[in-house]
Amino acid sequence: MAKSQQQAYDEFIKGVWRENPVFVQVLGMCPMLAVTNSAINGIAMGLATFFVLVCSSFFVSLLKSFIPKQVRISCFIIIIATFVTVVDYTLLALVPKVHKELGAFIPLIVANCLILGRQEAFASKNTIPMAMLDAVGMASGFLLALVSLGGIREILGEGKLLGFSLFGPNFEPWVIMILPPGGFITLGLMLLFFNWVEERKKKLDAQLAAAEGGAD
C-alpha cells in the first residue's frame, strides 16, 4: 500500500518539478509565450489547459483498448478538440472579457504538443487513476510555469501584478517585456536559471558522493 502511494505521489510530482513540461521538456511553448503578457491571462490559459488535459487523459485512458493503433493520433486529437470546444464556449458564456483577451489562442490549445504528448506517452498506456494523476501533475506544472512567466513579464512590463500597481507612479515600465521579444527573452533566462539549479545540484551530489567514497 505504502509503495503504491509512493508511486502515485511520484507520478504527480514529476510533472510539477522534475519533468516540468515547460522548463524541462520545453513543450507547449506556443500558448505559453503568446498569452503570458500578464499573470491573469496566464492563470486563465493554465486553467483551460488543465481542464482539457485532465479530461482527455481520462477518456484516452478509458478508451485505450478500443482505439486502433494505426489511427490513435487522430482519435486523440478528436477527443482533445472536443474538450477544447467545450472550454471555448464555456469561457465565452461565463467570462467574455477573458475570452476576448485570449482570442484565437483558446482554440489553439488543440495544437499544444504537451497535451497530445501526454496522451501518446502516458495516458494510452496506463490505468485511469495513474493517467489522471499524471495529467494533474503535468497540468499543474504547466500552470505554474504560465503564472510565473506571466507574473514576471507583468511586473517588469507594467509595474503591476494581477492589476495592482507595485512600484508607484515613478516606475518606468519596460514595455518590451509585454511585447513578443520580452516573452522569448524572459523564457530563455528562466530556462537558464533552471539549468543552473540542475547543474549545481549535480555538482553537489557529485561532491557528496566523492566525500562518502573518501570516507569509506
Next chain:
Amino acid sequence: MGDLGWIFISALLINNFVLAYFLGLCPFLGVSGKLETSFRLGMATVFVMVITALCAWILNTYVLIYAPYLRLISFIVVIASVVQFIEMVIKKLSPALFRSLGIFLPLITTNCAILGLAIFATNKGYGLWEGLVYALGAGLGFTLAIVLMAGLREETELSEVPVLVKGIAFNLIISGILSMAFMGFAGLFSSS
C-alpha cells in the same frame, strides 16, 4: 499597393507567425539546426498552409454555417488528413527528405501555425483569394524565420558559448533578438 499585397506583407513581416504570434515554435526551435532541412520544412509548411486555407474556406462556406461548433474538430481533421497525404507523397518521391525531416513531418499536424492560420483567416473574415494570399505570406514568413534562425545557429555552433546557456535557452534569447528586429517592420505601413 492593393489589399492582397498588404495582407501578404503583413503576414510575412509585420505579423510574422513565429516572431510576433509565437505560432509554430516547436519546429522553429526543434528543426532549425541545419539550414537545408529547415528550408525544406518551411516549404512543406507553405504547401500545407495553402491547402489548409483552401480547405478552411470550403468548410467555412459550405459546412460550418450550419454547425459552427464543429469548426475546431473539422479543421483539425482536414489538416491531419492533408498532412498524412503529404507525408505519403514525400515518402514516395524523396525518401532522403523523408528521413531528414524525421518526426517533425507528422508533427506539422500539431504545428499551431497551421491551425492558427485557419482560425485567424476565419476570424478576419477573409474570402478565398485573401485566404490563399494570407496563407502564402504566413508560410513564407515561417520559412523566413526558421531559415534565419538556422543560419544564426550554424554560425554560433563554433563560437564559445558558456555550457549553461547552450541549447534551448540560447536559442530562445536569439529568437528574442530576432523578434525585436522584426518589430521594426511595424512602422512599414503606418505613415501611408
